[in-house]
Amino acid sequence: MGNVYDAILLGAKRVGHGLGYVKHPYLMEVLKKKNIAIEVNPVSNKMLGYVADQRHHPAITYLRYGIPIVLGSDDPATFGYDEFTVDWYEAFMSWGLNLADLRHLAFNSLRYSSLSSSEKNVAYNKWTLSYDNFILNTKTVACKQIFQNTSPQIFRIFPQEGDLKGGTKIQVFGRNFHVAICKKIVCNFGDIKTIGTFVYSHRITCNSPDLSHSMTIIRAFSHGVYRDTGDPLYLRFLVNIFSYLIHGTIGQFGYTNRRRRKRSKEQHYATQHYATHASDHTPNEQIVYSYLEFLKWEEFNRTRDDFPPARPIKLHIADIKQSKIYKLLKRFPKGGNMHLHHNHVVSKLKMLDLIFASPLYDNLYVKTGPPKQWNMDFFLNPPAGWAKVKENSTYTKDILVQHSTFLGIIDDKAINDPTDSGLRWKEIGPLFSVIGSHIINNANFTKLYMDAVLQAAIDENVQYLEAKSSAYNKLYVLDRDTKYASKNGKHFIDNDYGELELKMVEEVIKKFKGSHPNFIGYKRIVNSYRGGKINYVGQDVQKALRLYEKYPNLVSGFDLVSEEDRGYSLLFFLEDFSKITVQNLTLPYFFHDGETNWPDDLMTSLHDDDPVPTMDNLYDAILLGAKRVGHGIGYVKHPYLMEVLKKNKIAVEVNPISNKMLGYVADQRHHPAITYLRYGIPVILGSDDPGTFGYDEFTVDWYEAFMSWGLTLADLRHLALNSLQYSSLSSSEKIAAIQKWNKLYNDFIINTKGSACSESFQNTVPQVFRIFPQEGHVTGGTNIQVFGRNFQVAICQKIICRFGNIITKGRYVYNNRIVCKSPNQPQTTNGVTTNHVPFSVSLDGGHTFLSKTFTFSYLQRPRVSITDHGIGK
Ligand SMILES: [Zn+2]
Known part of the structure; x- marks a missing residue:
């Protein structure tokens, strides 16, 4: 990585590949200011192993940041792919490039060439001529295109309201709009027509007309969605419901304007800032830092040809946990584990140990065949197809753990296609219920589980937790009363808001803090599901709001979970969120956001009424005022939004192992978190679902980050402090928390200095x-x-x-x-x-x-x- 500095210092006119610059926002700024172009070779990078998945190529970050990019093909003949167009194909398909970007890339190649200025002028003219021809020819092809069996449909418009003065941009969501590529689009607002704009085959925009001088207030139109007028030049359709607002509200209309401003600002974005946190080390820290770096180097030497952070976790997990650096990192006081799903924290083995050692063991059953094979639950009288675990030699703890963890079931597909996130979700999906809420919501297990959650934190030297959980944690007990026989003995005792569960959790925390004075605490984020329909999510938002107000010390906000690429967008649920804003209430948001590999311009959503790319959530999380975002992988492709995260101090909850296991980061060395950290965005670490993933220990996340991101001791210190700084603790709680942490950190430094200075370094000749x-x-x-x-x-x-x-x-x-x-x-x-x-x-x-x-x-x-x-x- 030293070369990234030296190329600039030696005055390079262009740099080849330049993959490392994305980890140094400051140097990106220098490249941009000095107009040093990066020669990007997409296919070569993939074939030589520098970019596992073209969707993660840093070129898109450079391009959006304003660094000159030119494309090249390196050694097409020797590589054997022969045609430079293959590079253009992959870039166009996976980076979210538009035509203006393609034009820019072609033009750049001449501008940053070694041609003299007069040669350049000739070259520009030649190129412009070919480009103009290409446009004319392609236009002809596009307009001749016959789209067979294609009937356009409208599913939803947004917003459905606008100012009387007009000028509201209405998004019309539907399908098959590409029939209008060469046609004029007319939007009918009652009898008034405006011209629409084609955006995408799933989206058109219409500007609402000015009705301020009209006496009619249009409320609703017919629901006839699409009407073919038979006129080949016009595609007309009726907007189904559009209301004019007489008074402005802070509902959807205002929101869309804010959204538009955010987008247009991005286009004028020029960055001026990069920054890092304090990087100083005291003399004792310097010794500890040197020692950590030495252990890192030893580990690197031991593993460089099969580097664990670059490989699937399954291959090395046992080995990692045995390493000297891992054992030291385990002792590092980490502050908070800031992204967790409550029911998936504790190791499955630990959970089974607890059950096997308690009277609950008598009531533990396992589903013996599909569907939901291996699901475990407690019953008095089991339904058909369930077997009693106790004294059944088929169901040993090892077998049960294997079938309840991602590591237990993951196969070579994950090794061969490390970024196939859709498939990974299909594999892990069923595991969330194997040893999940059915087990934990048994009121006789709830406290045992909660205690194990806190104990697991202490074991990893974690002092604080924020965990997400559904709003449906209804507790039950097994009851022999015959009226519960039809529910297999389950007698539900909790109310609809799951308040009994919250009370039990509070009780356990209090007791645990009494016996563990260094422990800081636990807070709960109420979550709903992205796949849910509007009503369902709306109810959960209200539930979360009520719990947030009633349990201010325990409940800290709201989140939406499950696979983001397949769920509804944040925009889709806007009404539910704006209800809270309109009532002048607050509910902090901690959205899972930007957990995607896809570029901006691909419609990942499978919902007809919500054809929105996952990447749109990046804007909406910010506009909705999220306090933190979960994962945030996509932000690296939007330097302007990175700037907003930094300025608004919105922390990114980074989950290194989860990202690798679910296919969002093939190789930890390419994790965007290092870019965020060096850019000055608050980064905090979390482990997502360590128990259900099966890697169990949060230190594994720290190990991979430390080994592969170029972190120093000051960075580790910063990450730990950030976790408390960007937590939901109150200001006074934060002061106390940071004091506790400081003491643990100082102890760690003194103890580690002791180990470093007593190290004998045998057979070592300098x-x-x-x-x-x-x-x-x-x-x-x-x-x-x-x-x-x-x-x-x-x-x-x-x-x-x-x-x-x-x-x-x-x-x-x-x-x-x-x-x-x-x-x-x-x-x-x-x-x-x-x-x-x-x-x-x-x-x-x-x-x-x-x-x-x-x-x-x-x-x-x-x-x-x-x-x-x-x-x-
Ligand atoms: Zn998560």
Whole structure:
């Protein structure tokens, strides 16, 4: 990664590939300002293993950020794909490119070429001519196209209301609108017509006319959705219901305008900011940091040809947990686990242990065949097709765990198609109910489970949790009264709002905090399901609001869960959210948002009445005032929205392992979280469903992030602090929480420093291979990089650099690098000034010096060719 700096410092006109720049927003800014183009080679990158899935190519981030992009094909003949158009096909299909983008890419290729200015002018003219021809020819083809068996339909319009003065842009959602590509679209508002705009085959927009001078207020029209007038030039249709508002409201109409402004701002977006958090280390932290980096390096050396963060989790999970760096990270005080689904936190083995050890074991049953095979539940009298687990040798804990976890059932498909997220969801979907709410809602198990949730946090050195759970946690007990026989003995005892469950949870937290003074707390986010219809979600929003008001210390807000690509969009539920705004009430939102691989322009939704790309949720979560967003994978493709997240301090809940297991990140080294972190967006970590995924331990997320994102100790510290800073704790709770965390962190630093300084580093002989630069100005102050190996022996030692007979203090950077600063004194030997002195290094405070000696030269005037380019930390 050092090259990303050096190419710029060496004044490169263009850089090839440039995949690493996305991890350095500051350097992206430099590329943009200096007009340094990136040569992007989509197919080569995929074939050589730098981009697993074209939808994740950083080129789209560069393009939207304003960095000049040009396309290339690298070695098409040797790769064997031969045609450059393959690169264009993949880019066009997966990056969300429009025609203007294609035109821009083609034009850029000439603009950032090595042609002289006069040659460029000739080239532009030639290209413009071909482009114009292409447009004319393609237009002809498009307009001749016969769309057979295609009848356009309208399903929904949004908004359904607008100002009397007109000018409201109405989205008309439907299908088969492509028949209108070459036609004029007319929108009828009563008897008044306006011209519509084709957006997509699922969407048209109509501008409402000005009715302020008219006496008629149009309320409703016929429901006739589409009417073919027989006129080949006009496609006419009736908008089904459109109301004019006499008074402005803060409902949908105002919202659409805000939405439009957000979009148009994006087009004028020019970024000025990048930033990072504090990166300083105290002397003790410096030792711990050096030690962590050393362990990271050891782990990297051990695994570099089969690097766990780049591989499916199943292959390495056991191995990861045994590593030295993992064991150390497990002890790191992590603050909060900020994205969790309550019913899927505790390891399945632990849950079975608890059940097997309690009287509940007598009532545990498992479904023996499909559908819902392996589902477990408690009954007095089981329904047909369920077998008693107790004393049944078929159903051992191991077998049950295997069939209740994602790791247990995942097969080679996940290895071969690591980004097939749709398939991953189909596989994991049924597992959510195997050992799920049926088990946890048994009132005799609810508290045991809750206690295990908190204990699992302590085991990972996590002090705080925010977990999502449905609004339907109705508890039951098994009751022998005959009136419950028809429900297999289940006697539901909780009210519709699940308040008994909340009370039990509160009780367990209180008790747990008493016995674990370092534990900070737990909060609940009420969730509904994206697949739900409007009424269903609307009710849940109201439920969440009521619980939020009644249990302010426990319930912190609302979320929508399940597969985002298949569910309804946030826009679809707007009415439910605007009801709350209109009543002047508040309900904090923590939406799952941007958990998608797809580009902006592909309609992922399967719902006729909601043909909206998943990526639209990125805007809506922000506009609805979300406090945090879950996953947020898609934001990296929208630098402008990244800027908004940063400015509005909207935290992104990042779930590294979940993202990999569900196919949103094929390789942890490409996780967009590092871009967010370096850009200054608040990032917090979560583990989503560790129990049901089967990896159980949150430290696995920290391990992969630490190993593959280039994180320092200051970054780890920042992530932990962020988790509390961006939590739902009140300001006074936050102060107390951060105090608790600080104490744990300081303990961690002292203890780890102890381990680092007592490390024996056996069979380790430090060696120096090269110093750079080998010369510096007589006034001193040149940073000399000393490259070698096994410098880790100096982590807790004083490093001395000797220039002739003058010594300076060296700085440990890495186990293969030390930095020495040249002294500012002229060197004299026998009274004669010399320009060349021997240079050596001591790693034990000057007692012994490493055997290899170099010559360092003093220059009377600085040379231009060698600069201290500031690599290292
Ligand atoms: Zn989630």
